[in-house]
Structure formats: C-alpha cells, structure tokens
Amino acid sequence: MRILTRFRRGFSLLWERKWQVLRGLACMPISALLVLWMAQLLGRVVDRLRTHSDGGYDESALLEDCLLLAAIAAVDAVLRFGGRHQLINASRHMEARLKSELNAHLAKLSISWFDRARTGDLLSRITQDVELVRFVTGPTLLYGTSAIVLVPGGVYLMLEFSPLVAGAALVSFVIMLAGIALLMPRLHKHSKAVQEAIAEISQRAAESFNGIRVLLAFARGRGEVEAMSQLSNRYVDCNIELAKLRAWFNVLIHACREIVIIAVVVLGAIEVGNGTLTIGQLLTFLALLGAMVWPLIAIGWIVASWHRAVAAADRIEEVFSAEPEAQTGRDVELHGRIEIRGLTFTYPEQSQPALIDIDLTIEPGQRIGVVGPIGSGKSTLLAILLRFYDPPRGTVLVDGIDILDISPKSVRKVFAVAPQDPFLFSDTLGGNISFGHEDVDVEGFAAAASLDTDLDAFPEGWETIVGERGVTLSGGQKQRTSLARALAADRPALVLDDTLSAVDLATERRILDNLRSARGNRTLVAIAHRLSIVQESDLILVLEDGRVTARGKHAELVRQPGYYADTWRRQSEETMLERGLPE
C-alpha cells in the first residue's frame, strides 16, 4: 500500500473534516441504491401498463407509482447535492491546508535551499501539484463511493434478468474501460506537448519583447515573426494531434455505448421472444446502462489520472522532507559589534572557497565600505552576517558571541539591508516602506532616500499599489524605496548592497548627504561599485577573488596602485564627462 503512505499527509488533513467526509461518503452509496430502485420501478410500471388489460392496474395505481418515482428522485437529488457538497468541500479544505502547511514549511527552509531550488518548479509544486492531488481526491471519493454500489448492484440486477444480455453489456464496458486506460496516458502526453508548445511561444514572445530595442534597431522584426510562425505551426500540429486523440476518445465512448444499446435491444428482443424477459425489464436494463456509463467513464478517468497525482504527491513530499534551517542559538538583544576572524568560507557542494581569510572588526556606529569586482565575495560576506549561511565556528562573532550561538532571527534584527535589486511586494508604496512596522514616518524616510521628489509620478501618492501587480517603478525608484524601507526598519546597522547603482550622480550626492544625519548613530555598511559611496568610510575593504587585497581609508587607497586607484580614476573621468567639462 505504497499509495497510502504517499497520501498520508493528504488523508490526515482530509480527516480534519471527518464528519464532512463521513456525511458525504454516506450520501453517495444511498443515492446509488436509489438510482437502482428507480430503474427497477420504471421497468415494473411499463410491464404493468402493458398487462393492464389483465386487470389490477389503473390510473390511480399509475399515479401512485409516478409519485413514488418523483419522491425517490427528490430524495436522490438531496443526497447528490449533499454528497458533492460535503466531499468536494472537504477536498478543498485539504487543498487549502496542504498549501498552508507547505508555505509554513518553506518559511523554515534555509536560503541555500532556495538558492538550489528553481523558482518555477517550486511554484508549480505549491500550486499545480497540490491542486492536482485535490483534483483526483474529490472525484475519487465522490464517484468511487457511488460506483462501488452502482456498478456491482447494476450488474447483479442485470444478471438476475438475463445473464446473456448482462454478459454482452459487461464485455462492452470492459472494452470501454480498457480503451480509456489505453488512451488516457497518450492524452496526457499530448496535452503536455501542447502546453510545452504554448510555453515555447510564450517564452519566445517574452524574449522578443524584452529585447525589442535590439530587434528594432537591427531591423530583425521579420526574423522574429518567421521564428514565431514556425513555433505557431508546431503548436497547431500539436493541437491537431491532441484533437485527433480526443476525437478517438469520443468515438470509443460513443461506439461502446451505442453497441451496448444495440446488443441489449437485439439480444433482449430474442429473450423477450423466448419469454425469459419482459419489455419492462428490458427498459430497466437500458436505464441501468444509462446510469452506469458516466460513473464508469469517471472511474476510467480517475484511474488514468492517479499516476499523475501520485507523482504530484511525491514532488510535494520532497519539499516537506527538505531539512529546515538550523535554528540553533538563542534569542539575544544585540548592539551589533561585529568581529570576523580569519573567515574562510566555501559554499555547500562547491570546492573553491568564496571567502578566504577575512579579518574585520566593525564597531557600532562605524562606516564601513566594501568594494571589489563582481564575484569577489561581497555578497557572500553579507549573506554570512545575516546567517543565511553558517560560517565555521569561531570565525564570526556578534557582541562577542559566536554567530552560531545566536538565533538567525536575533542576528537578522541587527541589520537593515537595502539590496541593489530589491523585491517590492504588491502593496502600496507606503506599505513597502513601512514593511510591517507600525507608526512609521513614511514621508520622512522617503525624503531621506530622496524618493519624495518622484511622488508626482505615483497616481495615488503613498497609497499607489506597486510591484508585480501594480505600477512599475524604475530601477532607481525601486532602490530608493528599498533604502527608505531599510531606514524605516530602524536596526543597529544599515547595509547598502550596491543600493544606489541605478541612481544618477546628483541624486546620489543628495542621498549621501541626507544619510549623514538620517543614519543617526547606526553602523553603515556600504557595499558598492561606485566608489563615491564609500569615499567617506572609516574603513574600506577591497575584496578580490575572495581575499582582502587592500584596506584603509579613501585617501590611502587612491595612492596605492591597484583595483581601487584604477576604478577611482575611471569613475572620476566619467563624472567629469557627465559634467560636460573635457580638457
């Protein structure tokens, strides 16, 4: 019963609604019994009608039977409603709980886990895979419990009437089920091909639109349309293949149903001739066939979908089985004195160290600059300070305590990071700045980050919705929002992670001026490519290939030949040209 262990989590969540499930499960078999009863009653009435001349059946008896039929139908309708309502709701409850638990589990996983996970894949697990499990669970309960009674009951009744006719019907059903089981996997395969084909179109279009300026400038529009035309043709072919399968699927069901009817009518007619079957029983037969076809199709469909649901459940379990982030360490209030002693760090599953032998002491209130080319280890250093990754014991201390002995939550409370490419949530501009902190002087912090000058660009001021589902901000506006957010968080240390890279020089100047007073007595750690940002730092660290290749104040570093002096010269030239003053 491997399937049961796979779905254990789903079942236990479903069981949270056990009365709902039980009520629903009780409804469906009873409804199935009523369907059988109605089919029988129909046949009996027709037989009585045919033999009414023999006496004993009149209009009032007919009316009674018809009313009984209507009454059964009414009860059946209530049961059908109840069964579907209870079971599908229970399955939706399971889906919601599963999503919530997944989300809660994700919150515990380490950043390095997120680094390894591919975003698209992860999202499809949280959304589509959970929905797929739900999608199979609900109907399985609903049609399963109904079919368990309906199919054996129907077969029993048929056998009682006429084993020959029942045999013919059963053979057709078996063929139909076998056909469904055979076609379903292909249907899945082809619908996947169709999805992939449209995904390709979508990706290609996204590429074209993102690179539109290049394409327009090089007059390559025609080439893109040509490529799109090929993709579209392939998509059409995939769709026609799928349509063909679907058409065959319909042929199968249609043909089976019709052939059953012919077989039943022809064979039944012969039996009627032999006197072993009445016309009424023949009608009951046809009614039973009609009632059984749909649950059988549903069963075929469910059986064929189960392997996908099992695969989806496995992918979900994989996320659940990922180890949560180490929660070692205690909660402490920290001032933010940071000591790094001979830190060498290698990312998990990599051989080359990202940081080699780093020494650094940051006193509260100091201004520290970290510069260096891309990939020199600046971001790694920051990630370790935030305990997104664990360094070797004894190499990083905060307030004299080894970082491994401090809970990640406490460590992170020391820093307010403003990243270069910040993530803005679909929320108001103000909400993105206060970011959950109450009574925040949004305007004040926005002014310090020089964002107030752009307020006119936002239709509803601080109440404008921004982010994925709102107004798109320019790179510079995003960065300044991120800075305002970091200031609003009011943490002992403010970290600028190349925060002002998309901001023009004049604005940068203004922000740096504002920061002098806005940062108060907070520590300022500035990671930057533009040296004007670290120029005033008490200590500047130059990182190259994971090592500190130079350290000191700006005045000292510009005089030493090397990365810092080179970069300074280049950036000064650029600034000069921006001011329009050559010579």
Added chain:
Amino acid sequence: MVQFRGYSDDQVEARLDFAHLRDIWPFVRPYRGAFAACLLILLLSFGIEILGPFLVRWAIDGPIADAADGRPMDVSAIAWLGGAYLATSLVGTFLSFSYGMLTAKNGQRVVRDLRLHLFRHMFLLGPPFFDKNPAGKLVTRITSDVENLNELIATGVLQTVFDLLKIVGIVAVLFLLDFDLALFGLVVIPLLVGVSLMFRRYARDAYRKVRSRLAKQNAFTAETVGGVRAIRGYGREAAVQQHFDELNEGTRDGWRETILYFAMFFALVELALRFSQAGLLYVGGRGIFEGTVTAGLFVQFWMYFTKLSEPIRELGEKYNVLQSAFSSSERIFGILGEAESPPRAKDPVESRPGPATLRFRDVAFRYLPDVPVLDGVDLDVPAGTTCAFIGPTGAGKSTILSLVSRLHDPTEGRITLDGDDLRDLELESLRRRIAVVPQDVFLFTGTILENLRLSDESIPELRVREAIDAIGAADFVNALDGGLHAQVEERGATFSQGERQLLAMARALCHDPDLLILDEATANIDSESEARIQRALDVLFEDRTVLVVAHRLSTVRSADQVIVVDGGRVQVRS
C-alpha cells in the same frame, strides 16, 4: 495591520458585444469552406440523432411487442432495425469524429493567423507601444487572449446557433409525434432552462471571483519565494504566513460558493430530468390506457428528452466561453487598431549602403506636449567621422541617438541621412545600415552565434568568427563549451560586464554597419577589460560614421567632434 493591500478584490466586467465578430471575419474568411463543411456535418448529425429513437420505437412496438404478446417474432425485422441502428451509429460516430477534427483544425489555423498578425503588428507599433506596455502583459495577449478566441472561432458561434436550432427542431418533432406528450414536455423545458440560466449566472460570478482570488494567491506565493531574502532579513515570516493563510482561506471560501452552485446545479438538472421522466410516465401511461400511446413511442419520447437536456446545458456553458472570448478580442483588436510608429512613408525611398552623412536641423523632441526633451538641435556628422556626446544623465544624449534609428521621430525639425529625410526612407533599409551597442547589453536565450547575427542567416558564420577575432572576444568565446555554438545562460549573467560589452561590439561588427551608435559601458569594467575594449573600439570605429555617448576621456580625445548635451540643448566643442 494594513498590509499587502495590492490584493484587494477587483473585478473586470466584460460586455457581450457581437460587433467583434465582424473584426474576426477577415481571419475566418480563408477557411470559410471548412466552416461550411462543419455546418453541414452538424445538420447531418442532427438528422441521425432524430432517426435513432425512431428505430428503437419501431423495434419495441414491432417485433419485441409481438414477442412479448406471444405472437411469432419477425426476426428479419429486428435484424434489419438493429443493422440500421448500427449503421446510423457508425455514421454518427464518423460525423462526430470529423466534426471534432475539422473544428480543431479551423480554430487552430484561424488563431495561428491572428497570433502572427498581432505579433507582426506589435513590431510595427515600435518603442512607444513597448514603453507603455510591460512585456508580461503583451505575452498574455499573444498567448491566453488569442487562445481564448479559439473556442469562439472553432465551435462557439456555430455550436451556439446549432444548439438553438436543435432545441427548436426536437420540440417540433415532439409535437408532430404526440401533441399531449409534447405539451407536457414544454412544461419541463422551461424548468431545465431556468435551472441552467440560474446556474450560468451564479456559477460564473462565483467562479470568476475564485479565479481572481487564486491568481492573487499564486502571485503572492511567487512574490514570497522571490523576495525570500527580504522577508527573512526583516523577520517578516509570521506576517507573510498570516497573509498567505488569509488569501488561502479566501480562495477556499470562494470555492465553497462555486461548490454550492455546482452541487445544486447537478442535483437540480438530474431532478428535473427525473421529474419529467415521472411525469412523462404518467402522461404516457394514461395514453397507453387510452390506447393512444405505445411503449415504443414512450421510449422514443424519453430518448428525445434526454437529447434535449444536452444543448440546454451547453448553452449555459457557452455563454461563459463567449463572454471571455469577447473581452479577449476587445484587447486584441484594441492593439490591432493602434497606429504604427514610426508611421510608414507614403513613397518610401530605399536607403543605399555606403558612407553615411548625418544632419540634424533644428530638431526638437518631447514625449509630453509641454516638456521639451530636446530643443533646437543642429548637428553635422560627415561620413567616416566620430562624434562623441557628453553631459549629465537625463540631458538627452540617449534621446538624440534614438532619433537616428527612428525609435522615435522628432517633434520638430528634420534629420537627414545622405540628404534624405529619415521619414522618407524605407524603415528596414535605414535600420539595416545602423548598428547599436547599448550600455546594458541584451542577450537572448540561444547560442552565441544566434545572438551575434540575431538569427540573420544571411550573415555567414565565418564573418561572425572574424568579428569575434577582430573585437578580441575570441578567447573567452572559444573557452565556452561549444564555442560559438554555446548556449547563453541566464540572459548572459555568466559573462562579466566587459565580456558582454565585447559581445555587443562583435554583434555590431558582423552586421557591418555604415553608421554605428554606441553607449559606452561604465560600471564593473576591470582594467584588463578596459584595455581590450579600447582596442575593440579602434577596430569598430574604423571607416564608419560613429555616434558615441562617451564615458571615458580617451574616447572623447579620439573623437572628431565633441557635443555637450545639457538641458535638451547641444553645444559643439572642438
């Protein structure tokens, strides 16, 4: 706590507007024969559907009744009727198969044509269009919106008309067969229609609501995964979980509503059918007592009734499909109605390759009526010379360059290339003479080769190799696994800034432009890359007319003229 308010409920109402069918017609027209065939198939299959129950009735009232009443059964009659039924089933199956295939083909082809037309048109709309529409939104137009039209085109209109016809047709047949029974049927049909209509409205609204909630929940999930570092860094895990649970429960409650309607609908449709069955049994039974109705007629009636419920149910569902298709077509034809930018010249002149001389005469440009970006710009760039632009960010340097390749047109004044006004030139021939090296290099998913020649097969691979050699990018390109045929990963994020710049220069060089537009890269270039870029520039600038936004002194020094751009005005130095 007021938070994440981006997710408040919002609903878009779409109108049912048949005017769009006229817009769609030109795309359907080429396949009108196939659509006519579909209509024919539908009519034929309707005939088959009417015929089947007659055969069943004849079998029951003929040989079967004989047998039941102890008369000798006419075996040949039952064989004949069985055979006829089998034949009609086979023909019906064949027709439904052909219908499925034909409609799929028709819909897909029309939709493909529409998609390509839309895609091509977007290119003609130019930068202003792409500036105001995010790429993600446009991708949705090309994919889901076009897709939404598929069902409308393939089966929507035809099927809806036919469903209506079918209902009328079956009712007519019922009346011809037996007036009393048919009259009873007319009582039941409104009941079914009523249930369907009610369901249609409530379920659609509920479903739409839950779809929009689910979309928001999924978007939030995507944001929390993308923004995981910000959430952890600021310790916002609990608030995120709380908000997620709110959204999640909102979605679940939304589902609860749809489940209620669906459960009601399925139960009620079943109930309506059963009630009419009981009623039919009673009315028919009385007819049997009176001798006006036979068992066969009763069964035939019953079969028609079952058939009737199908188009009625379909109509309810089709309404939703049509509605979403109409709102999509509104968006699509809205784009198709937009004017091309730049506008096409009346009698375009082909711009011929050769040395390029560029002139600006009193050029002004503004995005908004009262905000001039450029004003009174006069420039002369003789063929084969280099013109460097300097000045503060936002002063208009990039705008001047964008006017040359006609990404925008001047609001006033004129720009000429070799004496021809740019606006009179055939756009593609103009752009083929120009190559652009932007500051921020865009690399497409694909091989290096495809990225350099931009899938222009007329540029031989050899020329691309020569360009790479000349630019000095050969060493790192050849070091890649697959060399020139290596796939660009993560939009080129694996390359350093300097390498990306070199690739952009190689891209320009292999297109061998007469006029080169270049925005020098600044950030993150190490000293070694800088020296390489300097050598590459020397190669690239040779024998070409060059407009360059300069960020380095050496570029300014080697330029033939230097233009200072400030506040939208230009000043010529040296």
